[in-house]
Amino acid sequence: MRRETWVGIILVLGLLAVPLWALAVDEPYTITLATRVVILALAGVGLNVALGLGGLVSLGHAVFFGLGGYAMGILASHAQSYTPLAEWPILIEGSKSMPVIWLVACAVSGLVALAIGALSLRTSGVYFIMITLAFGQMFYFFSISWPAYGGEDGLSIYVRNEFPGLNTLDPIQFFGVCYVILCLALLLVSKLSRSSFGLALVAARQNAERVQAVGIEPYRLRLVAFVISGVITGLAGALFADLNRFVSPSMFTWQTSGEIMIFVILGGVGRVMGPVAGAIMFILLEHFLGGLSEYWHIYLGALLLGVVLFARGGLIGVLAGREVAHD
Amino acid sequence: MSLILLIEQVLNGLQFGVMLFLMSAGLTLIFGVMGLINLAHGSLYMIGAFAAAAVAGATGSFVLALAASLGAAAAAGAIIEVTVIRRLYDRDHLDQVLATFALILIFSEGTRWAFGSFPLFLDIPDYLSGPTTLPGGIQYPLYRLAIIVVGLAVAAGLFALIAWTRIGIQIRAGESDREMIGALGVNISRLYTLVFALGAGLAGLAGALIGAIQSVQVGMGEPVLILAFVVIVIGGIGSVKGALIGALLVGLTDTLGRFLLPVVFGAFMEPSAATSIGSALASMAIYILMASVLIARPRGLFGAA
Numbered sequence: 001m002r003r004e005t006w007v008g009i010i011l012v013l014g015l016l017a018v019p020l021w022a023l024a025v026d027e028p029y030t031i032t033l034a035t036r037v038v039i040l041a042l043a044g045v046g047l048n049v050a051l052g053l054g055g056l057v058s059l060g061h062a063v064f065f066g067l068g069g070y071a072m073g074i075l076a077s078h079a080q081s082y083t084p085l086a087e088w089p090i091l092i093e094g095s096k097s098m099p100v101i102w103l104v105a106c107a108v109s110g111l112v113a114l115a116i117g118a119l120s121l122r123t124s125g126v127y128f129i130m131i132t133l134a135f136g137q138m139f140y141f142f143s144i145s146w147p148a149y150g151g152e153d154g155l156s157i158y159v160r161n162e163f164p165g166l167n168t169l170d171p172i173q174f175f176g177v178c179y180v181i182l183c184l185a186l187l188l189v190s191k192l193s194r195s196s197f198g199l200a201l202v203a204a205r206q207n208a209e210r211v212q213a214v215g216i217e218p219y220r221l222r223l224v225a226f227v228i229s230g231v232i233t234g235l236a237g238a239l240f241a242d243l244n245r246f247v248s249p250s251m252f253t254w255q256t257s258g259e260i261m262i263f264v265i266l267g268g269v270g271r272v273m274g275p276v277a278g279a280i281m282f283i284l285l286e287h288f289l290g291g292l293s294e295y296w297h298i299y300l301g302a303l304l305l306g307v308v309l310f311a312r313g314g315l316i317g318v319l320a321g322r323e324v325a326h327d
Numbered sequence: 328m329s330l331i332l333l334i335e336q337v338l339n340g341l342q343f344g345v346m347l348f349l350m351s352a353g354l355t356l357i358f359g360v361m362g363l364i365n366l367a368h369g370s371l372y373m374i375g376a377f378a379a380a381a382v383a384g385a386t387g388s389f390v391l392a393l394a395a396s397l398g399a400a401a402a403a404g405a406i407i408e409v410t411v412i413r414r415l416y417d418r419d420h421l422d423q424v425l426a427t428f429a430l431i432l433i434f435s436e437g438t439r440w441a442f443g444s445f446p447l448f449l450d451i452p453d454y455l456s457g458p459t460t461l462p463g464g465i466q467y468p469l470y471r472l473a474i475i476v477v478g479l480a481v482a483a484g485l486f487a488l489i490a491w492t493r494i495g496i497q498i499r500a501g502e503s504d505r506e507m508i509g510a511l512g513v514n515i516s517r518l519y520t521l522v523f524a525l526g527a528g529l530a531g532l533a534g535a536l537i538g539a540i541q542s543v544q545v546g547m548g549e550p551v552l553i554l555a556f557v558v559i560v561i562g563g564i565g566s567v568k569g570a571l572i573g574a575l576l577v578g579l580t581d582t583l584g585r586f587l588l589p590v591v592f593g594a595f596m597e598p599s600a601a602t603s604i605g606s607a608l609a610s611m612a613i614y615i616l617m618a619s620v621l622i623a624r625p626r627g628l629f630g631a632a
């Protein structure tokens with residue numbers, strides 16, 4: 001097996017081992033921390049489909065993260081207050097069931113990604129970065145000034161949503177749910193990157209003219225990739241909201257987009273396990289540097305600068321060597 | 328009454344637009360000449376405001392404060408150009424976005440460390456405070472009028488610099504062909520540092536001028552930065568003329584949108600719903616404007632094809 005595969009297996013097993021150890025020594029906070037890692041990694045896995053495979057530098061992925069969060073917040077708040085979401089044309093009730101919320105989060109993020117992608121992908125390069133950023137801001141300002149769901153204050157959900165057969169209030173069980181979803185997403189992305197669709201997508205990133213010349217339309221490939229990417233990030237948003245039992249417009253800020261991008265870059269762009277490594281590193285930094293100094297973002301900035309300027313393969317690149325570095 | 332209010336709002340929009348131009352002129356020049364997308368431009372705006380507040384606090388002179396904002400931001404710009412930005416010119420946009428995002432983190436937290444989290448205040452000098460009467464009997468704050476004048480003067484100066492001076496010729500030549508002007512004996516790396524410092528200085532000046540209206544605090548640069556991006560994307564990245572027109576368009580759209588949309592919705596809805604829908608839509612208006620421009624003209628109004 002390649003070294004990168006080994007690094008990946010160790011990361012995934014390590015991510016499972018830490019909360020199990022924390023369970024054994026009764027440290028629920030560590031389990032919550034690990035759950036955060038898993039959810040943020042999932043958001044990164046989503047972005048990585050667009051960014052790593054498709055080369056689409058989206059600075060607006062907070063839109064999907066936030067939509068997932070609000071899908072959870074809105075459904076759960078209606079279920080919490082026993083008011084229907086809509087009475088006309090059909091009666092729609094709120095829901096406290098995770099699978100229903102996930103489905104709604106995925107569907108909404110997917111539809112919005114389709115719309116944003118269809119418009120944004122007409123541009124490229126810097127214009128693409130800017131237009132995705134602008135869509136992000138659009139959603140952010142809308143969420144702030146729309147008073148029905150808390151506006152600037154956000155929405156609190158008092159009890160975590162339910163998953164049939166599990167007690168999601170137990171940290172380790174909720175961790176398990178998130179972990180399984182992350183593993184499924186990783187499996188999907190690694191299959192995707194080796195499928196003919198994934199290969200064509202990577203080819204379109206490297207040389208769009210050639211791809212066009214053999215009869216494949218890069219626009220459609222990118223649009224599909226953007227939608228898949230949005231759906232995964234949206235799902236992560238729903239889980240993140242459930243972890244905190246709180247959603248607010250801060251999920252839509254462009255700093256959120258920037259942070260999701262940081263996970264992907266710290267870990268290594270275009271590598272299946274990159275976002276996992278990046279999210280682990282980010283949370284560890286936040287936890288330890290944040291404990292050392294209130295101003296830990298300075299160190300984060302310096303580290304990010306160092307990775308961009310000098311270590312372009314990211315953490316996985318350093319651990320697994322450069323032989324498989326992408327383009 | 329309503330007409331006077333409208334004219335006032337138009338002037339506010341103009342003032343906002345002129346400020347945005349000071350921010351976006353640097354961004355668009357830096358992109359046009361060096362091909363670099365600089366997220367840290369908002370940090371230079373913040374540095375200008377903090378330098379002005381510190382100098383005004385120490386000396387009490389507003390003119391010195393403005394000079395300090397120009398100088399400090401230009402110096403900070405030159406320093407980051409030489410140490411970091413220079414390495415990014417031949418990298419792809421993703422690397423540029425990330426490295427300059429990292430610079431934002433460093434600058435914001437560094438400023439928080441140096442000045443604390445509490446906002447500073449920069450006072451409008453006495454000779455510029457209070458209202459003035461415009462022809463037609465309109466009362467308007469003198470300071471805002473001064474901002475419009477200063478902004479338009481800087482814009483005129485910038486156009487003159489680019490059109491008539493030797494450095495302007497080099498900047499324009501650099502936009503069309505970087506290798507060639509290097510081959511013709513222009514010291515490219517010095518030109519780049521100069522352009523970057525110029526853009527940074529303008530951003531710093533904008534920060535100081537606005538700092539006197541709003542408060543001077545960490546994170547003040549990022550909202551303006553995003554608006555400046557909207558401006559240069561609408562105007563066409565690299566075009567200073569586009570930046571001016573884009574800035575005025577964004578300034579007016581935003582200000583008038585906030586003023587008019589609630590009124591428009593109020594015509595056929597109950598007042599509270601009209602206010603909330605109107606203000607929600609108004610805050611999205613410029614992004615809708617930008618998306619529509621990009622969909623109609625993917626390279627902006629004055630962008631090179």
